[in-house]
Amino acid sequence: MLLENVKLALSGLLANKLRTFLTMLGIIIGIASVIAIMTVGDAMNKSVMGSMGDMGVNNISVFVTQKMSEDYDFSYDSDVREMKDKDYVSEDMLTDLSEHFEGRIEGISLKKSVGEIKVEDGKKYANINLDGVNNTGLKQNKLKLLSGRGFSANEQKESRKVIIVSDRYVENMLGGDTAAALGKTVETVIDNKYYTYTIIGVYEYSESSSGGMSAGKNRKDVRTSAYIPLKTAIIQLREKTLYDEFEVVARTGEDQGVLSADIQQYLNKKYYKENDAYETYSYSMKEEIKSMESMLNTQTYAFAAIGAISLLVGGIGVMNIMIVSITERTREIGTRKALGATNGYIRLQFITEAVVVCFIGGILGIIVGQFFGIMACKMMGYSGSASVGGIIFCVLFSMAFGVFFGYYPANKAAKLNPIEALRYE
Amino acid sequence: MQDIITVPPIIEARGIVKRFNEGSENELEILHGIDLNVRKGEFVSIVGTSGSGKSTLMNIIGLLDKPTAGSYMLDGVDVCCAGDTELSHIRNSKIGFVFQTYNLIARTSAIKNVELPMLYAGVKAKERRERAMELLELVEMKERINHTPDELSGGQKQRVAIARALVNHPSIILADEPTGALDSATGRKIMDLFHKLHKEQGITIVFITHSPELAKETERILTLKDGEFIDERMGIKYAS
Numbered sequence: 001m002l003l004e005n006v007k008l009a010l011s012g013l014l015a016n017k018l019r020t021f022l023t024m025l026g027i028i029i030g031i032a033s034v035i036a037i038m039t040v041g042d043a044m045n046k047s048v049m050g051s052m053g054d055m056g057v058n059n060i061s062v063f064v065t066q067k068m069s070e071d072y073d074f075s076y077d078s079d080v081r082e083m084k085d086k087d088y089v090s091e092d093m094l095t096d097l098s099e100h101f102e103g104r105i106e107g108i109s110l111k112k113s114v115g116e117i118k119v120e121d122g123k124k125y126a127n128i129n130l131d132g133v134n135n136t137g138l139k140q141n142k143l144k145l146l147s148g149r150g151f152s153a154n155e156q157k158e159s160r161k162v163i164i165v166s167d168r169y170v171e172n173m174l175g176g177d178t179a180a181a182l183g184k185t186v187e188t189v190i191d192n193k194y195y196t197y198t199i200i201g202v203y204e205y206s207e208s209s210s211g212g213m214s215a216g217k218n219r220k221d222v223r224t225s226a227y228i229p230l231k232t233a234i235i236q237l238r239e240k241t242l243y244d245e246f247e248v249v250a251r252t253g254e255d256q257g258v259l260s261a262d263i264q265q266y267l268n269k270k271y272y273k274e275n276d277a278y279e280t281y282s283y284s285m286k287e288e289i290k291s292m293e294s295m296l297n298t299q300t301y302a303f304a305a306i307g308a309i310s311l312l313v314g315g316i317g318v319m320n321i322m323i324v325s326i327t328e329r330t331r332e333i334g335t336r337k338a339l340g341a342t343n344g345y346i347r348l349q350f351i352t353e354a355v356v357v358c359f360i361g362g363i364l365g366i367i368v369g370q371f372f373g374i375m376a377c378k379m380m381g382y383s384g385s386a387s388v389g390g391i392i393f394c395v396l397f398s399m400a401f402g403v404f405f406g407y408y409p410a411n412k413a414a415k416l417n418p419i420e421a422l423r424y425e
Numbered sequence: 426m427q428d429i430i431t432v433p434p435i436i437e438a439r440g441i442v443k444r445f446n447e448g449s450e451n452e453l454e455i456l457h458g459i460d461l462n463v464r465k466g467e468f469v470s471i472v473g474t475s476g477s478g479k480s481t482l483m484n485i486i487g488l489l490d491k492p493t494a495g496s497y498m499l500d501g502v503d504v505c506c507a508g509d510t511e512l513s514h515i516r517n518s519k520i521g522f523v524f525q526t527y528n529l530i531a532r533t534s535a536i537k538n539v540e541l542p543m544l545y546a547g548v549k550a551k552e553r554r555e556r557a558m559e560l561l562e563l564v565e566m567k568e569r570i571n572h573t574p575d576e577l578s579g580g581q582k583q584r585v586a587i588a589r590a591l592v593n594h595p596s597i598i599l600a601d602e603p604t605g606a607l608d609s610a611t612g613r614k615i616m617d618l619f620h621k622l623h624k625e626q627g628i629t630i631v632f633i634t635h636s637p638e639l640a641k642e643t644e645r646i647l648t649l650k651d652g653e654f655i656d657e658r659m660g661i662k663y664a665s
Contacts, residue, residue, distance in 0.1 A: 004544055015532045335528040338489060339589070340517020340545040342510045418489045422528070 002352070009353040012325075023321045024361035026314025027401070031365025031394050032372065033307035038390045039373025041300030043382035049293055058252065059109065059140070060260045062267070062282040063245035064089060067275070080277050087278040088242035093271055097248075100266060104259055106249040107136035112233040116223065119173065119188050126172040127223035128165070130190075132233020136249060138164075141225070147178040148201030151229050155200075159231035163197035166205040166224035178202040186226070190236065197228060248282075256284035314361070315405040322354055322409035333413050334421025347407075347414035354406025355399050362398025366391050433501070435596050435629050436463035436486060441495035443481050443652075455481045457652045458495065463597065463631060468623045470632040470640035470660075473649035480601075482649065483633050487520055487599050488512050500596040517545050521590030525602035527582040529574040535585045536561065536570040542593045560588035564618060580611035587618060597629040598622075604639065616642065 013020040064087060066080050094108055114130040133141075138150055146167055155162050163186050170181045186197045205224050234241060248263060250256050264282040272279040326333070333346060341349075370386050377384025443456040455478045463469050473479040484490035485497070488504060497504050500519055507515060521542075522528075529538045539557040548556070561567050564584040574582055583603060590598050600619070604612030616639060622628045632643055640646045644663045648656035 011532060331528065332530055335524075335530065336541070336545075337513065338487070338516060338522045338528075339542045340513050340593075342513040342545075344510070345545060419484050422489070422524070 002348075005349055005352040006356060008349065009356040012353060013357065019321065020357065023317055024357055024364065026317040027311065027358050027361030027398060028314075028365040028368060030308065030311025030314040031362050031398055032369035033310055034304050035366050035369025035390060035394060036373035036376065037303045037307050038300060038387060039370060039384050040376050040380070040382075041296070041303065042387050042390075043377045043384040044380075045293065045296045045300065047382050048296060049289060058106075058250050058256070058286070060248040060250060060256060060263060060282055060284045061245065062089075062248060062263060062280055064278050065281045067272075067277055067279050083244065083278065085240065085242060087275065088240075088244055089246065089267075089271075089280070090243075091241045093267070094243070094246065096270075097263070097267065101248075101259075101263065104251055104254050106251055107139075108134075109137040109140045109247040109249055110134045110230055110243060111137045111246075112230060112237060112239070114190065114228070114233050114236060117188050117190060119169075119186060121173060121187075124173050126169045127221060128169060128226040129223055130188075130226050130228065130233075132228050132230045132236075134230040137230070137247075138227060140247070140249065141227070143203035144206075146202050146204050148182045148199070150201060156229045156231060159229055159235050161195070161197045161232060162200045162229065164201040164203060164227045165199055166226070167202055168205045168219075168222060168224045169226065170202055172220060193236075195236065250284070256286045260284040260287065311401070315358075315401050318354055318357055318402065319405040319409060322350060322406055323412070325353075326350065326409050326413045329413075330416065330421045330424040333416050334418050334424065337416070337418035338422060343414040346416075347410045350410030350413050351403055351406040354410070355402030358398045358402030358405075359395070362395050362401075365398070366394055432464045432466070434462050434498075435465050435467075435500050436461055436631070437498040438462075438486070439496045441482070441485060441492045441497065443478075443485065443490070444493045447493065455652050456485075456492070459652070459654060461486070461647070461654075463629060465596075466623075466627045466629055468619070468630045468632065468644045469647065470634060470643040470645070471647050471649055472634055472637055472640045474635055477649045478652040479633050479635075479649050483599060483601055483631075486631065487522060488516050513545075517542055518593055519596040521593070521595035521598045523583070523586050523590050523598060523600040523603045525605040527574070527579070527586045527606075529582055529585060529589075531575070532573055534571045534573055535566060535577065538574070538585055539589045539592055542589060546593055556592060557588070560591055561585070563591075563622075564588045578611075579607050580614060583607065583615050584618065587615075587622075591622070591628070597631055599631050599633075601633045602635070603632075604636075605634075612639075 064083070094110075098105070098108055110133065112132040114132060117128050117130050119126050119128060135151055135153075135156060143164070145164075148164070150164065151162065154160070165181070165186065167176075167178055169186075170176055170178050173186075174181045174184055181199050181202055184199050186199060188195055188197075205222075231241075248259075250259050260282045264280055267280045267282075336346060336349075370391075374384040374386075438459065438461040441456055441459040441461070442454065445451075445453045445455065459482065461482075471479055471482065481490070485492050488499070488507075491505070495505075499515065502515070504512070504515060529535075530541065533541075536554070536557050539560055540553045543553040543556060558567070558570070561570055564587050566581060566584045566588065569577060569581060572581075574585075577585065587598075587603075590600075598619075603619075604615050607615060619630060619632070620642070623630055630643075632640070634640055637646075641661050643660045646656075646658050646660060647654050
C-alpha cells in the first residue's frame with residue numbers, strides 16, 4: 001500500500017516536472033544552507049579544538065593575578081602596585097601544594113622562558129627557543145627522544161649546563177647524526193654573557209608541537225625548542241625561585257574542574273588571604289575546552305537556525321503547491337472516494353507526495369550543501385568532511401517536514417465531500 | 426423472466442427523503458419518500474429530466490450521500506447508520522460506478538485505473554493485474570492496457586471505466602448517463618456492452634438517464650419527477 005503510494009506520488013510529481021523542481025528548490029536551498037553551515041562550523045570547531053587539545057588537556061593552569069575589586073564590578077584596579085617577592089608563588093608553597101594534593105596530582109610543571117636565541121658557528125646557524133623546565137614540565141612536552149635521555153634529578157638540583165635539542169638543530173649545526181651529537185656543546189650568547197651547554201638528548205621535531213609556528217618558513221629557519229634544567233635557567237636569568245604561573249598535572253580520572261577550584265581555594269586561603277593586591281587564579285584546560293566547544297557549537301547552531309529559516313520558506317512552498325495540486329485534482333479525489341478510498345487513504349496519499357518531494361529535495365540539498373560546505377572549508381584552509389549525523393538528521397528532518405507541511409493540505413483533501421468533489425469543474 | 430418472489434433484492438429502499446439546508450429558511454426537499462426495489466440480476470433504468478432529483482437519488486443509492494429519512498438495505502446490509510470509513514468499504518466492495526465523464530485517473534494507465542478499486546480493497550499486486558487483464562479483455566480493451574486516458578477515445582475511456590466498476594465483483598453497477606458524453610454510434614456500443622454484461626454475466630445494473638429512448642431497452646423503467654416516481658413500466662424487449 002505504501003509502496004503503491006510512493007509510486008503514485010512519483011508519477012504525479014514526474015507529470016509536472018518544472019513545478020515539482022521549483023517546489024523542491026525551496027527545500028534544496030534550505031537543507032543545503034543548513035548542511036553547508038554545519039560542515040563549515042564542524043570543521044572550524046575541530047580545527048580550534050585540535051589546536052587547543054595540543055596544549056595539554058590534563059593540565060590545570062595556575063597564575064598570580066590582581067585581586068578583583070571589592071565591589072565585584074569585574075574591573076581591575078589600574079594603579080595597583082608592582083608585584084613584590086611576597087606576591088609570587090615560592091618553592092615552599094609548591095612543595096606544600098604537592099604534598100597537600102598528593103594522590104590527586106601527577107606533579108607540578110614549571111617552566112622559565114630564557115628567550116629566543118640564534119646559535120651560530122661560522123656559516124651554520126639555528127634558531128632555538130630556550131626554556132628551563134623541571135622534569136614534570138619536560139614530560140608535558142611529550143617529546144620523542146631519538147637519542148640520549150632526559151634530565152636526571154641531580155642535573156636539575158645542581159643546575160648543570162645540559163641541554164636537550166631537536167633533530168632539526170642537529171641537522172643544522174652538527175650534520176644530522178643524532179647519536180653523534182650527544183656530548184657535543186651548544187655555545188651561545190645571552191645578554192652579552194657566554195654560555196656553553198652539553199647535549200644530553202635529541203628529540204624529534206614535529207609540526208604540531210610547534211603549534212604551526214613554522215608555517216611558511218624555510219626548513220633551516222624553523223625555530224625549535226631546546227630545554228635546559230629549570231634551575232639552570234633561573235640562575236642564568238638571575239631570578240629567584242619564584243613563579244607567577246605554573247601548571248598542575250592532574251591524575252587521570254580526577255575531576256579537573258573540582259581540582260582546579262580546590263587548588264585555587266587552598267592557595268588563596270593559605271597564602272593570599274592577607275595579600276592586599278594579588279591572589280591566584282586557576283583554570284583547567286579541559287573545562288576551558290569544554291566551554292569553548294559549547295560556545296562554538298552554539299554559534300554553529302545559531303547560524304544553522306538562520307539557514308533553517310529558508311527551509312521554513314521552502315516548507316511553506318511545499319504546502320502551497322500541495323493545496324494547488326489538491327484543488328486541481330478535486331475530481332480525482334472524488335473519484336477515488338467513490339471507488340472506495342477511505343479518508344485515511346486519501347490523506348496518506350497526499351502526505352506521501354509531500355514527503356517524497358521533501359525527501360528528494362532533502363537528498364539533493366545535502367549533496368549541494370556538502371559540496372559548497374567542503375569547498376568553503378578548502379578555501380578557508382580547514383579540512384571539511386561530511387558529518388554523518390547531520391546528514392541523517394537532515395534526511396529525517398526533511399521527511400518530518402513533509403509530514404508537517406503535507407498534513408494540512410492532505411487532510412483538506414481527505415475531508416472533501418465526494419459529491420461536491422465529483423461535480424467539481 | 427425470473428420469479429420475483431424467489432430472487433432476493435439487492436436494493437431495498439423505503440421512504441427515502443432528502444432535504445437540503447434542513448432547519449433553515451432555504452430548506453428544500455428534493456426527494457419525497459421514495460421506495461425502490463432492485464432485484465439481483467435486474468437491469469433497471471431511472472429516467473428523469475434535470476431537476477427531477479435523479480442525481481440526488483443516485484448519490485444516496487451509491488452511498489455518497491445519506492438520506493434525511495428512510496431506510497436503505499444494500500445487499501442485505503442496513504447502510505443507514507454506517508460511518509464514513511465503513512461507507513468507503515461498502516462502496517468499494519458492493520458498488521461499481523460508471524460516470525458520464527468517465528472519471529479515469531489522469532496520467533495513469535488503463536490497467537492501473539482498473540486495478541485501483543482492488544488496491545483499496547487490499548488485493549495483492551499479482552492478483553490485481555490478472556483480474557484487471559480479465560476485465561479489460563471482457564470490455565475489449567486488451568490492446569490498450571498501458572495507454573493513459575489522454576491516449577484513449579471517449580468510448581474507450583468508458584470501456585475502461587466499466588471494467589474498473591466491475592473489478593471488485595460489485596452487487597450493482599450504478600451508471601450515471603454513461604453515454605451522455607458520447608456520439609450516438611459510440612453510445613450504442615456502450616449500451617450493447619451493458620446488455621452483454623447483463624445477459625452473459627448476470628450483472629445488476631441501475632442505469633440513470635434523461636433519454637427515454639435508451640431507457641426503453643432496459644428491463645424496467647422508473648420515471649422520476651419532482652422527487653417522486655410517477656411511472657413504472659417494463660422495457661420493450663421484456664414487456665410480454
